[in-house]
Amino acid sequence: MPAVKLSFGEVLSESFGFFFNNLAAFFHLVTIPWILSLVVRVVFDLLASDSLIMVLVEKVVDLVPTVMFLVGWMRFVLLGAGRVGTLPGLAWSGRESAFLIQLIKIAGVTFLLLAGFTLTAGMIDPTALGQPLDPELARREAMAAPLGTGFFVSALLALRVSFSLVAPAIDMRFTPRQAWAASRGNAWTIIGILFVIFFAGGIATLVGSLVPLSLIQSLTNANTAAAIIAWTVAFLISYGNVALVATAQAVIFRRLTGWREGMPPGSPD
Numbered sequence: 456m457p458a459v460k461l462s463f464g465e466v467l468s469e470s471f472g473f474f475f476n477n478l479a480a481f482f483h484l485v486t487i488p489w490i491l492s493l494v495v496r497v498v499f500d501l502l503a504s505d506s507l508i509m510v511l512v513e514k515v516v517d518l519v520p521t522v523m524f525l526v527g528w529m530r531f532v533l534l535g536a537g538r539v540g541t542l543p544g545l546a547w548s549g550r551e552s553a554f555l556i557q558l559i560k561i562a563g564v565t566f567l568l569l570a571g572f573t574l575t576a577g578m579i580d581p582t583a584l585g586q587p588l589d590p591e592l593a594r595r596e597a598m599a600a601p602l603g604t605g606f607f608v609s610a611l612l613a614l615r616v617s618f619s620l621v622a623p624a625i626d627m628r629f630t631p632r633q634a635w636a637a638s639r640g641n642a643w644t645i646i647g648i649l650f651v652i653f654f655a656g657g658i659a660t661l662v663g664s665l666v667p668l669s670l671i672q673s674l675t676n677a678n679t680a681a682a683i684i685a686w687t688v689a690f691l692i693s694y695g696n697v698a699l700v701a702t703a704q705a706v707i708f709r710r711l712t713g714w715r716e717g718m719p720p721g722s723p724d
Contacts, residue, residue, distance in 0.1 A: 459711055461641045466648050466710075470703040473532065474695075480536060484527050485694045487544025488520035492690045495520075497683065511570050518555070520544055521697065526554050528698050529624035532705040534716060553623035561620065561631055562613045568606040575599040614646045620701075621708040629712070637711045648703055656696025664689035 474481065499513040520543075527543035541548070576599035615638055622629035638645055664685040708714060 459641070459713075461644045461648075461707065461710060463644050463648060466644075466703060466706050467651065469706050470648075470652070470699055473702050473706075474699050477531075480531060481528075481695070481698055484531065484539070484543050485524055485691070485698070487542065488524035489690055489694055491520035491544055492517050492694075493683075493687055496686050496690070500682075507574055511573065518558075519547070521694075522551050522555050522558070523547065524694060525620070525697065525701050526551050526624045528701050529621050529705055532702050533621065533625055533709065533714075550623065550626065554620065557620055557623050557631075561617055565606060565609040565613050568602050568609055572599045572602040572606055575602060611646055614649045615642050617649065618645065618704040618707040618711070621705050627714075629708075641711065645707055648707070649700060652696065652699050652703060656693065656699065660689050660692045660696065663692040 495513060495517050499509055499516075502509060523543040527539050527541075530539050540550075616631040616634035618638075619629050619631050619634035
């Protein structure tokens, strides 16, 4: 039996409650990363919006503001507003570097498999649904199937240990291997909690971007303006989803490791 048994409902309730009770702090911390992500999107759209490789490069570049926000938000969740440090988006420090290294250890393989799957299978075209299957497309999808399976498995493993991302944000050492051991008996609960948040956030982001896009296009036919407004809304909702995930990871980390403020740097007891 695990030393601590996580409650699916309690972790979700605490995470959502904390986020919605601290919306003012969220907007304060997210403003600069949100603007930076929007600028990255606009720049890459102007460069080559139809290139799969450029889409993947854009996601890598967008990690910079995302990581800066995550570090600040996790510190806010566990240490409070007075310990956030530099406003996210203004500077990159060794703390952000340590966080990025930890992220690569956890999800690097997952990202590579996703990139391989995307480049092999290509983008899904909704307009092609119901049409006769293109033999070349069928061949590419068959080649990409093992990559898709590997991505799914690696994503589950990454979700299980992703709460260890909290450690570098608060200047502690806690490896994915330690997170794996600490999560025994709670693996599916952790995966389920994070999946629910990701899934709900994905739907909210999709709806939040399509509604203003459709509305503005129908009223003005200004496609560029509609796209920028849609991206602006989508990035804000996406950052809200990221904050919820990070909050849940912080809650899980605190409960499974028994962390408390004032612990010396190093591995949690």
